[in-house]
Amino acid sequence: MEIDVFTLFPEWFEWFRQQRHVRTVLAAGGRLECVNYRDHTPLGGGQVDDTPFGGGAGMVLRVDVVDAALRARYGIDPVELRDRRRVIALTPGGRLLDDSVVDELAAEESLTLLCGRYEGFDERVLEHLASERLSIGRYVLAGGELAAMVVCDAILRKLPGALGHDDSALEESFSPALAGAPEYPHYTRPSDYRGWPVPEVLLSGHHANIRHWRLEQSRSRAEAQARERQNRRPAAEPGPLP
Numbered sequence: 001m002e003i004d005v006f007t008l009f010p011e012w013f014e015w016f017r018q019q020r021h022v023r024t025v026l027a028a029g030g031r032l033e034c035v036n037y038r039d040h041t042p043l044g045g046g047q048v049d050d051t052p053f054g055g056g057a058g059m060v061l062r063v064d065v066v067d068a069a070l071r072a073r074y075g076i077d078p079v080e081l082r083d084r085r086r087v088i089a090l091t092p093g094g095r096l097l098d099d100s101v102v103d104e105l106a107a108e109e110s111l112t113l114l115c116g117r118y119e120g121f122d123e124r125v126l127e128h129l130a131s132e133r134l135s136i137g138r139y140v141l142a143g144g145e146l147a148a149m150v151v152c153d154a155i156l157r158k159l160p161g162a163l164g165h166d167d168s169a170l171e172e173s174f175s176p177a178l179a180g181a182p183e184y185p186h187y188t189r190p191s192d193y194r195g196w197p198v199p200e201v202l203l204s205g206h207h208a209n210i211r212h213w214r215l216e217q218s219r220s221r222a223e224a225q226a227r228e229r230q231n232r233r234p235a236a237e238p239g240p241l242p
């Protein structure tokens with residue numbers, strides 16, 4: 001897996017790269033590299049953003065800057081690049097990340113993640129340079145960097161060897177192995193702490209019973225989650241603008 005992250009804050013990713021599961025994947029031949037938009041800007045003074053046409057708050061990442069950075073990295077017109085490689089713009093309005101999207105991305109050989117800053121991207125980045133848009137949830141972050149790290153973390157931990165135990169990522173929350181349900185609970189020593197006991201079945205050594213109990217727990221958690229979703233008000237359908 002080779003991931004290129006385009007950002008104005010490559011130093012944020014130095015910490016991320018040092019985390020054990022990330023180091024493991026990188027040591028096994030994976031790549032996680034950052035490209036600083038500012039290193040490739042065609043504008044003077046390291047300028048990368050500009051005020052929005054039509055007025056309004058904040059600054060917008062310029063399309064010519066993103067174009068130049070992609071071209072410098074890949075040596076071809078980014079308009080062609082996006083047909084050959086997934087160029088994913090991180091933006092709160094994008095497709096919502098979930099376990100199946102992570103699986104889909106983890107199956108790719110290479111990915112490009114574009115982080116926006118300020119008020120976000122000039123819309124023409126999304127329309128003409130990116131192949132798709134991705135969001136990590138219905139809230140707004142100050143920039144795409146943390147979202148990019150979330151995406152990288154979720155992908156890298158699925159790759160062989162990342163967790164040191166190849167089964168760990170298999171039967172986990174929301175995985176097909178659990179029919180998309182949350183994971184069953186885990187316990188370790190002590191078996192009784194302050195009168196809080198570990199469920200008897202887990203201490204029984206009876207593997208079939210343990211398996212049955214775990215799947216049952218996972219199923220009932222899925223049901224509880226579904227009930228909770230129903231009780232909540234439906235996720236705000238965008239209403240008419242004021």
Ligand code: 6GU
Nearest residue numbers: 090091136137139141147
């Ligand atoms: Cl991908 N970017 C930003 N700026 N905010 C977000 C997001 C992405 N996903 C959720 N909120």
